[in-house]
Structures are given as structure tokens and as C-alpha cells.
Amino acid sequence: MSQQTKTLDILLVEDDREMADFLTDYLKSKSTSVRVRQVRTESEFYRIFPAIAATPPDIIVLDVMFPSAPDLDQDRFTAGVRCFKKLRDTTSTAQIPVIFSTVVSDLDAIGLSKPLPPHVLYLVKPYDPSTLFTFIRSLAMHLPEMPEKRRSFLQRAFDAVEVKPGGFGLKIDLKKMLDDKTVA
Numbered sequence: 379m380s381q382q383t384k385t386l387d388i389l390l391v392e393d394d395r396e397m398a399d400f401l402t403d404y405l406k407s408k409s410t411s412v413r414v415r416q417v418r419t420e421s422e423f424y425r426i427f428p429a430i431a432a433t434p435p436d437i438i439v440l441d442v443m444f445p446s447a448p449d450l451d452q453d454r455f456t457a458g459v460r461c462f463k464k465l466r467d468t469t470s471t472a473q474i475p476v477i478f479s480t481v482v483s484d485l486d487a488i489g490l491s492k493p494l495p496p497h498v499l500y501l502v503k504p505y506d507p508s509t510l511f512t513f514i515r516s517l518a519m520h521l522p523e524m525p526e527k528r529r530s531f532l533q534r535a536f537d538a539v540e541v542k543p544g545g546f547g548l549k550i551d552l553k554k555m556l557d558d559k560t561v562a
Contacts, residue, residue: 386518389435391417391461392479393444401439404507405514419445420457424464431470437517438465439510442480475517477501477510 388405392398395418402414415435417423423430442458458478465471475497483502494500499513 385411385413386437386514387433387435388412388414388514389417389430389438390414391423391438391440391444391458393418393441401507401510405511408511420461421445423461427464427468431468434471434474436474436521437514438474438476439479439514440476442478442482473497475499475521477513477517479503479505479510
């Protein structure tokens with residue numbers, strides 16, 4: 379991704395329309411080169427998945443709990459995890475950075491465990507939208523680099539976040555880490 383010429387394409391999977399619109403407006407207010415596509419249900423995700431696979435977004439912000447596909451007869455608490463697994467099982471989408479955005483603070487409860495896979499971050503709602511923007515910006519700065527460098531940076535970023543019941547905290551100064559020119 380050329381930071382000067384290419385629009386950053388973000389897929390936002392969020393069932394709460396107000397939250398999705400708020401995050402979309404916030405991200406667009408921070409950068410004129412952001413395009414946000416919204417998906418609200420698991421059925422909609424699977425319906426548009428061929429388009430996602432054909433033209434993958436740069437980054438995916440993925441809620442964990444949202445309406446599940448009725449034909450799957452699954453609970454809504456893991457709809458995001460099923461979508462995540464679909465992304466990882468598809469060659470063209472397997473390496474897309476994902477930021478989980480969820481009220482669920484227990485990774486094990488949704489079938490994820492630490493350490494998360496490479497280039498996957500986790501934000502517990504509620505969070506300040508500037509935190510999401512910071513994570514997206516840091517991911518975008520490293521998109522053109524080799525996956526190993528991206529994996530190293532993102533692992534450092536994930537290790538800097540301490541997930542606690544009801545929220546999260548930073549163990550280090552994230553701004554300093556992002557400004558560090560030796561990052562990756």
C-alpha cells in the first residue's frame with residue numbers, strides 16, 4: 379500500500395449500526411484516504427465473501443458477537459470467530475490484519491487464546507476510537523512490509539496490551555512504540 383496514493387480499505391464487521399456509523403465517521407474524519415465497508419450480520423459476511431476474497435480489504439475490524447447465519451444454527455457469541463476462521467482458511471484473505479472489537483474480554487470464552495495469530499489485535503469495548511485509529515494507523519504503516527516484519531511488530535503491539543475484565547490497559551507507551559523508527 380502506498381501511503382500517499384492508495385486509499386486504505388477497511389472492512390468493518392459490526393452489527394450495532396450506531397457504533398458502525400460512529401467508527402466510520404471517526405475514521406473518515408481522521409483521514410481522507412479511508413474507505414470503510416460495513417457488514418452487519420454473519421449471513422451478509424458470507425454473502426459478500428466472494429467479493430472480499432476477490433478484492434481483499436487492507437484491514438478488518440471484526441466484532442465477535444453479532445447476528446449469526448440462521449442456516450448455521452450457531453450462537454451469535456462466536457459469529458465473529460467463525461468469520462475469522464473463514465478468512466484464515468482462504469488464501470487471498472489469510473494474511474489480512476484483523477482487529478477484534480468486542481465486549482468479550484475473555485479470549486478463551488470465544489475460542490481464541492493468547493498468543494493470537496500473527497497480525498491480529500484485540501480491543502475490548504468500550505474503547506476510545508482514537509485507540510482503534512492508532513492501531514489501524516500502525517497496521518497501515520506496515521502493510522507493504524514482509525509478513526515476518528509485520529508479525530514481529532504486531533506481536534510487540536499485542537504484548538503491550540493487557541486485557542482485563544471490563545477493559546484493557548497498555549503495559550508500555552504505545553505512542554513511543556509507534557514512533558520508534560526501528561519498529562518491525
